[in-house]
Amino acid sequence: MIFDSRNLKEFQERLGLKFKEKIEELKGQHKESIIKIRKLEKDNENYLKEMEKEINQIKLKYATKTQEIMTIRNKEIDELNKIKEDINFWFKVLVNNKCTNNLINERDFQALKYLSNIKYEYIDRDLNKIKLIFEFSENEFFSNKELEKEYILSNDGLIEKITSSNINWKKDKDYTKNIIKKKIKNKKTGEFITKEINDPLPSFFNFFFNYTFPDNKTIKDIDVSKEKNIGELLDKEYDILSVFKNEIIPHASEYYVGIIQDFQDFDAYLDKNIDNFE
Numbered sequence: 559m560i561f562d563s564r565n566l567k568e569f570q571e572r573l574g575l576k577f578k579e580k581i582e583e584l585k586g587q588h589k590e591s592i593i594k595i596r597k598l599e600k601d602n603e604n605y606l607k608e609m610e611k612e613i614n615q616i617k618l619k620y621a622t623k624t625q626e627i628m629t630i631r632n633k634e635i636d637e638l639n640k641i642k643e644d645i646n647f648w649f650k651v652l653v654n655n656k657c658t659n660n661l662i663n664e665r666d667f668q669a670l671k672y673l674s675n676i677k678y679e680y681i682d683r684d685l686n687k688i689k690l691i692f693e694f695s696e697n698e699f700f701s702n703k704e705l706e707k708e709y710i711l712s713n714d715g716l717i718e719k720i721t722s723s724n725i726n727w728k729k730d731k732d733y734t735k736n737i738i739k740k741k742i743k744n745k746k747t748g749e750f751i752t753k754e755i756n757d758p759l760p761s762f763f764n765f766f767f768n769y770t771f772p773d774n775k776t777i778k779d780i781d782v783s784k785e786k787n788i789g790e791l792l793d794k795e796y797d798i799l800s801v802f803k804n805e806i807i808p809h810a811s812e813y814y815v816g817i818i819q820d821f822q823d824f825d826a827y828l829d830k831n832i833d834n835f836e
Contacts (some may be wrong), residue, residue, distance in 0.1 A: 648673040651813040672697035686711040722766035734761040
């Protein structure tokens with residue numbers, strides 16, 4: 559079953575009621591002791607929540623400073639572009655990261671060479687509202703100067719909503735478009751009609767899509783296979799967001815020169831050199 563903050567809260571409420579029922583089955587000092595223990599645990603939970611609030615404020619404080627540093631860094635990248643043509647800094651960064659490399663198709667190469675910056679910011683100073691921003695220089699493919707992808711997370715860190723920019727492709731330049739003819743059955747008449755639909759070709763730019771997590775009623779009506787697909791989609795999107803936020807953006811130069819931050823490679827290195835650490 560897929561959990562978001564809504565059905566997780568419902569689960570926790572049911573768990574609380576069950577706990578109260580169990581408490582009522584206890585007697586005398588036994589019951590009083592368990593109630594006191596539970597109260598102390600609740601006090602601790604509240605303390606941890608307060609701690610989390612303070613930690614979040616610190617994160618926001620340093621996020622502001624981080625953004626300032628990244629702005630200065632990008633000016634250095636711009637200067638490098640003036641010195642050396644066809645540096646394709648961010649294109650190489652994306653290609654050299656295993657996660658984003660899987661999103662890129664060969665037909666994306668030319669368009670991604672116009673990518674001039676990647677950054678993220680918190681919307682309304684809320685750590686659960688994250689926006690990825692991709693800046694592009696003037697190009698032949700689309701008119702957008704920026705493409706954005708916003709993630710709204712629950713307090714439990716689960717994706718609830720994704721909102722992306724609409725790509726304004728220039729005339730005859732949308733190389734992702736793939737119009738196919740499909741026969742669709744009319745539920746009322748039983749007749750088949752032919753419709754033209756767009757079945758997009760694989761491309762990095764398919765990364766920009768919109769999604770809203772189904773409400774509780776809809777979730778209950780979803781079959782197991784579709785529920786699994788939703789779970790896999792959300793897991794994949796969370797992983798990609800984490801890669802951009804924690805790897806690609808802060809460590810871009812390492813990916814540009816081809817130093818891959820891969821924990822599996824690191825584990826292999828440790829296994830190979832374990833004797834040197836003893």
